[in-house]
Amino acid sequence: MSVFDGLKFRKVYSPIHNLDPRMxxxxxxxxxxxxxxxxxxxxxxxxxxxxxxxVLLARVQRQWLRSLRGAAFLAAFIFIINVVTTYFTxxxxxxxxxxxxxxxxxxxxxVLVESFSVFFLTTSPDHLGLALEESRVPYEFxxxxxxxxxxxxxxxxxxxxxMDAQKxxxxxxxxxxxxxxxxxxxxxxxxLIVSAIRRSLELAEAMESxxxxxxxxxxxxxxxxxxxxxxxxxxxxxxxxxLAVYAHFNVxxxxxxxxxxx
Amino acid sequence: xxxxxxxxxxxxxxxxxKPSINDVSLxxxxxxxxxxxxxxxCGKTTLCRCFNGLVPHxxxxxxxxxxxxxxxxxxxxxxxxxxxxxxxxxxxxxNQLFALSIEKDVAFGLENNGVDRVEMRRRVDEVLQQTGxxxxxxxxxxxxxxxxxxxxxxxxxxxxxxxxxxxxxxTSFLDPLSAQKIFEVIFKLNREQGxxxxxxxxxxxxxxxxxxxxxxxxxxxxxxxxDPRQILSNEETRxxxxxxxxxxxxxxxxxxxxxxxxxATPLSSEELADQLLEALKVE
Ligand SMILES: Nc1ncnc2c1ncn2[C@@H]1O[C@H](COP(=O)(O)OP(=O)(O)OP(=O)(O)O)[C@@H](O)[C@H]1O
Ligand SMILES: [Mg+2]
Numbered sequence: 001m002s003v004f005d006g007l008k009f010r011k012v013y014s015p016i017h018n019l020d021p022r023m024x025x026x027x028x029x030x031x032x033x034x035x036x037x038x039x040x041x042x043x044x045x046x047x048x049x050x051x052x053x054x055v056l057l058a059r060v061q062r063q064w065l066r067s068l069r070g071a072a073f074l075a076a077f078i079f080i081i082n083v084v085t086t087y088f089t090x091x092x093x094x095x096x097x098x099x100x101x102x103x104x105x106x107x108x109x110x111v112l113v114e115s116f117s118v119f120f121l122t123t124s125p126d127h128l129g130l131a132l133e134e135s136r137v138p139y140e141f142x143x144x145x146x147x148x149x150x151x152x153x154x155x156x157x158x159x160x161x162x163m164d165a166q167k168x169x170x171x172x173x174x175x176x177x178x179x180x181x182x183x184x185x186x187x188x189x190x191x192l193i194v195s196a197i198r199r200s201l202e203l204a205e206a207m208e209s210x211x212x213x214x215x216x217x218x219x220x221x222x223x224x225x226x227x228x229x230x231x232x233x234x235x236x237x238x239x240x241x242x243l244a245v246y247a248h249f250n251v252x253x254x255x256x257x258x259x260x261x262x
Numbered sequence: 263x264x265x266x267x268x269x270x271x272x273x274x275x276x277x278x279x280k281p282s283i284n285d286v287s288l289x290x291x292x293x294x295x296x297x298x299x300x301x302x303x304c305g306k307t308t309l310c311r312c313f314n315g316l317v318p319h320x321x322x323x324x325x326x327x328x329x330x331x332x333x334x335x336x337x338x339x340x341x342x343x344x345x346x347x348x349x350x351x352x353x354x355x356x357n358q359l360f361a362l363s364i365e366k367d368v369a370f371g372l373e374n375n376g377v378d379r380v381e382m383r384r385r386v387d388e389v390l391q392q393t394g395x396x397x398x399x400x401x402x403x404x405x406x407x408x409x410x411x412x413x414x415x416x417x418x419x420x421x422x423x424x425x426x427x428x429x430x431x432x433t434s435f436l437d438p439l440s441a442q443k444i445f446e447v448i449f450k451l452n453r454e455q456g457x458x459x460x461x462x463x464x465x466x467x468x469x470x471x472x473x474x475x476x477x478x479x480x481x482x483x484x485x486x487x488x489d490p491r492q493i494l495s496n497e498e499t500r501x502x503x504x505x506x507x508x509x510x511x512x513x514x515x516x517x518x519x520x521x522x523x524x525x526a527t528p529l530s531s532e533e534l535a536d537q538l539l540e541a542l543k544v545e
Contacts, residue, residue: 125362126362129362146361150404202357202358203360206350206352206357206358207360208316208320208341209314209316209341209349210374210419211342211371211374214376218373219378220373221372221379221383221386223379
């Protein structure tokens with residue numbers, strides 16, 4: 001069932017989940033910008049630790065750790081590439097400052113992954129669809145998005161059923177070379193596609209029967225309203241940006257190596 | 263004028279060689295509970311699609327004859343206009359729910375009609391209560407049972423306050439107990455709110471007792487129409503492939519054996535039990 005777990009959004013109520021998705025998105029973009037402005041280890045470390053209170057407040061630490069672990073491989077790759085290229089460009093020597101710069105690059109990547117994962121872990125697809133709608137994205141797109149999310153677990157379950165059925169008839173998925181293995185999946189894909197098409201026709205029929213396209217101006221059961229928390233987040237976002245820009249121009253950020261006396 | 267009036271309706275799907283509905287005429291009065299049955303492929307679903315204009319607007323094809331529903335000619339009015347008058351509930355509960363929460367799904371039709379939020383909230387809560395799913399309104403459709411999904415589908419059409427609800431085999435994906443509960447919800451809507459119900463069903467054991475207007479279709483035509491007690495005790499009905507209620511069959515057997523039962527054909531086991539008790543008391 002682990003595959004489905006990742007696909008399902010769990011309804012959790014926390015101060016972070018209840019925040020307006022637009023504000024959260026603005027915050028993530030701000031972190032993104034700050035992470036690009038700085039290329040030193042210390043501010044990036046600060047950025048990294050700044051996300052942790054959000055994660056704890058939202059109580060998504062387990063999923064958050066999992067997404068970080070998922071990014072670990074790419075992070076290691078970025079680190080090695082950086083170390084190797086600086087090794088060549090700085091005259092075939094390993095210097096503390098080079099290692100530090102490579103660490104900063106890697107940290108930057110981790111901060112980006114981290115903040116986006118907090119956003120997606122704490123924003124329900126429903127909320128996201130609503131935010132899309134209220135940002136004047138055409139309703140069809142928002143609808144397509146939420147409906148896709150709605151049918152992901154349904155299709156995943158169906159794929160599993162078809163796979164079991166075909167295996168019961170003697171289909172061997174794990175046999176042969178790479179090309180053969182890909183070909184093995186055809187008897188699963190075809191029924192899956194046929195059934196998805198039939199499903200979409202039935203959906204279209206049901207939508208028509210529920211007055212799809214009746215009024216020019218559609219209304220919505222929910223609306224996004226800004227609460228106290230959203231204004232607080234906005235203040236934090238602006239504060240971070242202002243501080244970052246000020247620090248960037250006026251403060252000489254020390255390197256860890258110089259602090260340690262290398 | 264009756265609420266639904268169909269005259270000499272013949273319809274052929276695009277590319278089909280023979281019509282799926284063949285010269286059907288039908289009248290349904292306001293407040294009726296109509297039961298439609300017949301063997302697989304006889305055109306029940308196609309007829310349902312005619313009631314709200316899916317045929318011919320969505321399916322195209324060739325349609326002849328007249329059809330008026332709630333005073334509107336479905337040829338001239340689009341499905342989204344008919345939706346305010348006719349609610350259609352489909353066979354597969356899964357493929358008619360598309361939102362991420364149940365209450366959002368129930369609100370879908372109202373949102374499409376541009377109903378304002380306060381009124382929408384009121385109507386959504388009301389129909390959630392009526393169909394007994396108020397407590398699960400925030401769950402996702404994937405997390406509830408088929409029976410509950412089908413109730414959501416019923417609530418979703420009810421929210422638009424239609425005069426007519428058409429249900430196309432709404433329980434064929436459900437177990438008998440859930441089916442029974444769905445039928446009770448539908449019957450209550452008919453009796454307490456006067457909503458006209460058209461129910462397509464194979465399970466006559468559970469549903470025949472609710473109706474006094476039964477329609478038996480075969481090969482795109484209406485073969486029998488009228489009092490279910492008379493139609494279901496007819497030998498020809500059984501030969502078409504209609505699932506006669508077991509109580510009715512047992513009654514006929516007992517009658518043949520010479521048991522002195524009264525002449526009203528029973529449609530459910532409760533009715534048969536009453537008749538048997540009565541017969542035993544006399545002897
Ligand atoms: N979309 C379609 N395109 C072409 N032909 C169709 C379509 N839907 C149904 N038919 C045909 O129309 C006829 C009547 O089908 P319909 O689905 O109305 O029967 P039904 O009584 O609902 O059957 P069931 O009890 O199996 O649901 C069948 O011969 C079927 O093959
Ligand atoms: Mg059918």
